[in-house]
Amino acid sequence: QTVVTQEPSFSVSPGGTVTLTCGLSSGSVSISYYPSWYQQTPGQAPRTLIYSTNSRSYGVPDRFSGSILGNKAALTITGAQADDESDYYCLLYMGSGISVFGGGTKLTVL
């Protein structure tokens, strides 16, 4: 079974730029996987940031952007702020109506 891979942790300085990635244990991610990205802080429901590779969800600032970089989906955060410190999850559509989450990346802003 194909696994969706994410960096377990990442850190960024306030005001800096960070790119989180979402890959496959076997194969390359393309727009056909409709990658989406979610932000979650402890005790809260997830919040959708990006769907369909690069479409920002409602109310999401343009500091957050999605793309395909090489063989992975990517979430780039520019001008990182303290409240960006969260867990970030990607979701990939595998076909036949099935989707799979990555294991999540814990982002630290320090």
Add this chain to the structure above:
Amino acid sequence: QVQLVQSGSELKKPGASVKVSCKASGYTFTSYSMNWVRQAPGQGLEWVGWINTDTGNPTYARGFTGRFVFSLDTSVSTAYLQISSLKAEDTAVYYCARGRAWGSDYWGQGTLVTVSS
């Protein structure tokens, strides 16, 4: 405004069943699919599956077939997740989320299901 409001926390014994509801408002219920996501304590998000709110056709992730059942009551714009033969490892927060381009856009607040004797 779009809202998904889920039912409250549940405490169940092993072997029992539970039914979680997700009431939608602010949009045409049958125009968007509904996804279900599980999050065990201290763990990541796990995609459970989705239901086509227009046809009622469900799709379940591997590992969620048999005991997990999605259903709808379109007259009250509500989706349901029923879990039977509950096990301790089903203890988790269950989220509903409106479908958008094979992902989700709006999320419910989550329902904690605790399975304990």
